Amino acid sequence: MKKMLLALAMGLLLLSCGTDDDNQSPFSLQGAWVLTQRVYPSGDIDVFSANERTLLRWYEGDSMVYEFHLTQAEHVLMVTPVTKCGVTLRYKGGGEYIYLEEENLRPLSVVSDSTITIQSMGIVYTLQRADNIAQEWGTEIRAIIDRDMKGEITSDTPMGGYVLSTTERQQNSLIHGLVYAIAAAVMLVLVVAQIALANRRAKQRLRLLLQQIHEEHNERPQQVRQAIVSVEWAFFSSDEYKALQQRIATGMLLEKKDWDEIEALLKKVYPGFTSQLRSLYVMSELEYQTCLLIKLRIAPRDMALVMNRDMSTISTVRSRLYQKVFGRKGGAREWDNFVLSIGA
Numbered sequence: 001m002k003k004m005l006l007a008l009a010m011g012l013l014l015l016s017c018g019t020d021d022d023n024q025s026p027f028s029l030q031g032a033w034v035l036t037q038r039v040y041p042s043g044d045i046d047v048f049s050a051n052e053r054t055l056l057r058w059y060e061g062d063s064m065v066y067e068f069h070l071t072q073a074e075h076v077l078m079v080t081p082v083t084k085c086g087v088t089l090r091y092k093g094g095g096e097y098i099y100l101e102e103e104n105l106r107p108l109s110v111v112s113d114s115t116i117t118i119q120s121m122g123i124v125y126t127l128q129r130a131d132n133i134a135q136e137w138g139t140e141i142r143a144i145i146d147r148d149m150k151g152e153i154t155s156d157t158p159m160g161g162y163v164l165s166t167t168e169r170q171q172n173s174l175i176h177g178l179v180y181a182i183a184a185a186v187m188l189v190l191v192v193a194q195i196a197l198a199n200r201r202a203k204q205r206l207r208l209l210l211q212q213i214h215e216e217h218n219e220r221p222q223q224v225r226q227a228i229v230s231v232e233w234a235f236f237s238s239d240e241y242k243a244l245q246q247r248i249a250t251g252m253l254l255e256k257k258d259w260d261e262i263e264a265l266l267k268k269v270y271p272g273f274t275s276q277l278r279s280l281y282v283m284s285e286l287e288y289q290t291c292l293l294i295k296l297r298i299a300p301r302d303m304a305l306v307m308n309r310d311m312s313t314i315s316t317v318r319s320r321l322y323q324k325v326f327g328r329k330g331g332a333r334e335w336d337n338f339v340l341s342i343g344a
Helices: 002-022 131-148 166-218 222-236 239-249 255-268 273-280 285-295 302-307 310-327 330-339
Strands: 031-039 046-047 055-061 063-074 075-091 096-101 108-112 116-122 123-129 161-165
Touching: 002 255, 031 131, 055 075, 055 131, 096 108, 096 330, 131 161, 222 239, 222 255, 239 255, 239 302, 255 273, 255 285, 273 285, 285 310, 285 330, 302 310, 310 330
Parallel strands: none
Antiparallel strands: 031 046, 031 055, 031 123, 055 063, 063 075, 075 096, 075 161, 108 116, 116 123
């Protein structure tokens, strides 16, 4: 019984070993391989160093190989297309492969992941995987393949092959970078110029508007001035204004409907006020409401209460509005005087 169990265990062990071998990841030729040695049937051996003319084989998976003459130097690679052919690599299991170039069987041995040997007409070629070439020059070599080797070798192939230079690539990259940088700089200049032009036009429009307001204010006939004073006196003596003053004096926050009523009330007395005010500058809600209260002759202390702001904030808003509209520094009272002068 013990012998049977021992035999069964040995069989399972051997079976598991065979399974691991048969299920191992198949070897792939994908990428660049460089010929390093050639052994003739006579026993003569050719050895190729990195800076000598040799062969470069570029495998596309395990279905196609492109062959180039190769010469390497520091930062330079020269490749000349030679030929292409279809290949087949099949894993039989047990570490054995079948390798064909077109329909010709070429014995192939996998020495290691980075070394293979291929026999052709009795000559044994040793090739080393050239990952450095694939990583450094893969894009350029693929471009040559796409351009010159989709068909047979064409007559316009450069004499001596293609010279691939790291310096040239760096120069091209630098040129592309400069082109992009110049384009970005031009775009930036155009945008800045457009913004500057828009600002200049806005300032010019504002100057004309301020000039118009100034002329309207200073060139009013005496009768018009007296009429405005009468309308203002009637307004500031009205029950509506007194009720509004009492509400503001309580310090209760003004709601949206209150601001709408204030705006409507001011339009009755100063028909052009709100339109002229909004045309000066794109104001925030706080800035606009502050101007409405200035026009109503509300004291800054009461403004702060009904708007739930510090008095310093109300003062800052007024002085900044003066600077934004006139382009120079001014005090809060100067802005108040300007607001009181417009819109009648």
